Amino acid sequence: TTDNFFEKTLAVREIAEIPGMLEFDLPVHGDNRGWFKENFQKEKMVPLGFPESFFAEGKLQNNVSFSRKNVLRGLHAEPWDKYISVADNGRVLGAWVDLREGASFGHVYQTVIDASKGIFVPRGVANGFQVLSDFVSYSYLVNDYWALELKPKYAFVNYADPALGIDWEDVVNAEVSAADEGHPLLEDVTAFTREMV
Amino acid sequence: TTDNFFEKTLAVREIAEIPGMLEFDLPVHGDNRGWFKENFQKEKMVPLGFPESFFAEGKLQNNVSFSRKNVLRGLHAEPWDKYISVADNGRVLGAWVDLREGASFGHVYQTVIDASKGIFVPRGVANGFQVLSDFVSYSYLVNDYWALELKPKYAFVNYADPALGIDWEDVVNAEVSAADEGHPLLEDVTAFTREMV
Ligand SMILES: Cc1cn([C@H]2C[C@H](O)[C@@H](COP(=O)(O)OP(=O)(O)O[C@H]3O[C@@H](C)[C@H](O)[C@@H](O)[C@H]3O)O2)c(=O)[nH]c1=O
Ligand SMILES: Cc1cn([C@H]2C[C@H](O)[C@@H](COP(=O)(O)OP(=O)(O)O[C@H]3O[C@@H](C)[C@H](O)[C@@H](O)[C@H]3O)O2)c(=O)[nH]c1=O
Numbered sequence A, B: 001t002t003d004n005f006f007e008k009t010l011a012v013r014e015i016a017e018i019p020g021m022l023e024f025d026l027p028v029h030g031d032n033r034g035w036f037k038e039n040f041q042k043e044k045m046v047p048l049g050f051p052e053s054f055f056a057e058g059k060l061q062n063n064v065s066f067s068r069k070n071v072l073r074g075l076h077a078e079p080w081d082k083y084i085s086v087a088d089n090g091r092v093l094g095a096w097v098d099l100r101e102g103a104s105f106g107h108v109y110q111t112v113i114d115a116s117k118g119i120f121v122p123r124g125v126a127n128g129f130q131v132l133s134d135f136v137s138y139s140y141l142v143n144d145y146w147a148l149e150l151k152p153k154y155a156f157v158n159y160a161d162p163a164l165g166i167d168w169e170d171v172v173n174a175e176v177s178a179a180d181e182g183h184p185l186l187e188d189v190t191a192f193t194r195e196m197v
Helices: A148-153 B148-153
Strands: A011-014 A022-025 A028-031 A034-041 A061-068 A072-077 A082-086 A092-098 A108-113 A117-121 A125-131 A135-142 B011-014 B022-025 B028-031 B034-041 B061-068 B072-077 B082-086 B092-098 B108-113 B117-121 B125-131 B135-142
Touching: A034 A082, A061 B135, A072 A092, A092 A117, A108 A117, A125 A135, A135 B061, B034 B082, B072 B092, B092 B117, B108 B117, B125 B135
Parallel strands: none
Antiparallel strands: A011 A022, A022 A117, A028 A034, A034 B061, A061 A135, A061 B034, A072 A125, A082 A117, A082 A135, A092 A108, A092 A125, B011 B022, B022 B117, B028 B034, B061 B135, B072 B125, B082 B117, B082 B135, B092 B108, B092 B125
8 A cells, every 4th residue: 555545535636738637636545454445436426527428328337457566457448437446455557548630649658556546548548557556447337348359349458559658667577468568559540430439 | 286276167057055155166277377266256157146236336345454373354244245266376265154044043164265266255154264375365246335443243153162163273372453353152143134134
């Protein structure tokens, strides 16, 4: 766990670089057993700015990935919104790249997150992370359904593209998937159009 | 991880002891990075029997607790449904006690769960677990909002009540909260009435 991990006040911050992206501080309550957090609480977080539209179509999926240190997953943009967070004592460097057509195309945001943060990522923004702790459990909510056949319709950008300026650690030796190694450089990415998102 | 952890087929089983309770097998996909699972996927799981009514009121909360080995949390019944699961490589002994008035009052179900299981617990059924691994991240979805002021309206049963017959390990030395130590024996519990749930 990091400094200032416990008992933050629930709060939200807009990410200026990427319109629509939100960073929440989540209260984590520690005691003799470990800790507890309300990772997502609709009634408290919608008034703070979590988009009610996330729920408009009544679709819901919760994904969990578990990864070793130095694993790097991403950067993936799909036609759904994501609310991502860390579900254990681990830490990741999170990175996001706006792949929507328009003035913010190519904008990057990066920050280290632990369980005391929750990040809302609008559809069309590529999401990725590198594991800084020995292990990490990474959990997220999405509002539409992944399918292998639809992968050609998703947008990807290569994590190793130096044009992104992401502060990965020892990126050459990061543990990645074969698919992630093959994604295009930012300059070769086809932007998400309004019709796609 | 346990035997038979990876690549189960998504499947569901009704728990005969506790009407409405469901146990899902979840596919966990392993690779060089760790693993990935769809922990909850509405479009696939509702057709298998996950109650559509879970979403009827449009409320949603996702809780995460992180606990050390031998921590025991429970047994708590509230007026909302829960979909519970393990979000890392840990393992817990899960235990559930039906506290709804009627023929199944006092019925118990217990099983060891890891990340390849998901359990639907209907409102009025008390939920609890003991941590068998060094640590565990325990994640769940609920469809109504907790409040400290409402705690007197929730129902609890004492984890240590021998009448429950739960196979806790070394229960005397389990790490618990002060609140959980003080809950009533099953014979002293006021059942959840239809009006409460
Ligand atoms: C994303 C996903 C994958 N899978 C399967 C396909 C593979 O067998 C296995 C791993 O899939 P991968 O695409 O390699 O996982 P991944 O961890 O690289 O993918 C994820 O990376 C995050 C950074 C993104 O935000 C997510 O949107 C997602 O793309 O899980 C599902 O069954 N459902 C899903 O929703
Ligand atoms: C349950 C809950 C607790 N809290 C706070 C209150 C305390 O400061 C801290 C820990 O609360 P406790 O009730 O001691 O946590 P706990 O882990 O003992 O409680 C949980 O146990 C599970 C077995 C049940 O299924 C859950 O429904 C819940 O009761 O978290 C919330 O802010 N929101 C919540 O929804």
